[in-house]
Amino acid sequence: DLSDEYYEKEEKVLKSILSRKTIIDIIDFDNGISIAKGDITLFKVDVIVNACNSKLLGCFQPLHKCVDNAIHSFAGLKVRRDLMEIMDNQGHDEANGLCKVTKGYNLPSKYIFHTVGPIYNNLKQDAIDLRNCYYNSLKMADDMKLESIAFPSISTGIFGYPIEKASEIAINTAKEYLEKENKNLKRIVFVLFSEGDYSVYERRINKAY
Numbered sequence: 106d107l108s109d110e111y112y113e114k115e116e117k118v119l120k121s122i123l124s125r126k127t128i129i130d131i132i133d134f135d136n137g138i139s140i141a142k143g144d145i146t147l148f149k150v151d152v153i154v155n156a157c158n159s160k161l162l163g164c165f166q167p168l169h170k171c172v173d174n175a176i177h178s179f180a181g182l183k184v185r186r187d188l189m190e191i192m193d194n195q196g197h198d199e200a201n202g203l204c205k206v207t208k209g210y211n212l213p214s215k216y217i218f219h220t221v222g223p224i225y226n227n228l229k230q231d232a233i234d235l236r237n238c239y240y241n242s243l244k245m246a247d248d249m250k251l252e253s254i255a256f257p258s259i260s261t262g263i264f265g266y267p268i269e270k271a272s273e274i275a276i277n278t279a280k281e282y283l284e285k286e287n288k289n290l291k292r293i294v295f296v297l298f299s300e301g302d303y304s305v306y307e308r309r310i311n312k313a314y
């Protein structure tokens with residue numbers, strides 16, 4: 106029942122997503138952490154992480170410029186097919202902080218981890234859940250003997266987590282993981298989509314080291 110106007114608007118958004126930003130800047134810190142500005146779907150790493158809702162089946166709102174939409178658009182329909190099977194077998198929504206793996210299919214990366222970030226309510230649990238997104242992804246990558254992983258800024262878009270607080274959790278979790286538990290990971294990349302988010306991460310990393 107959707108109007109022509111709706112489809113025209115949708116096409117416009119899809120085209121703007123399709124003219125993807127290339128990776129403009131990347132800084133490698135000597136501890137294995139990097140920050141990059143650009144589109145995570147262009148990254149060639151062992152695994153990229155997707156920021157999902159608890160259904161794990163994609164965003165289903167074609168006009169949203171969220172990372173979930175970008176990843177599903179460029180990885181292809183097999184990702185949703187695989188996730189439907191995984192979620193059918195599980196029989197319930199995915200809890201915050203946990204993740205499931207699919208292949209990367211049409212993406213340059215081998216795998217995608219689909220994790221559920223918290224919707225920000227300014228509660229203590231939000232920080233625990235966000236930390237778990239990073240921790241569980243790092244642990245799973247390490248257990249799978251992968252060497253490189255790229256994260257978007259989980260929960261700081263539609264889910265409303267303030268970037269200052271979220272970046273602290275992201276960087277500290279990665280730093281701690283590398284220092285205390287790491288066996289196989291060589292590179293952790295934080296991919297930021299805006300200039301503003303990128304400079305928050307840059308400042309935060311310089312403070313942490």
Ligand code: ADP
Pocket residue numbers: 143144145146156157170171172173175176222257258259260261262263264265266296297298299302
């Ligand atoms: P959430 O629902 O977890 O908040 P969003 O996708 O709304 O997820 O936002 C998370 C972050 O991902 C935001 O900073 C957004 O700008 C960013 N983002 C959106 N598209 C991409 C992309 N293609 N590559 C990297 N980051 C992206």
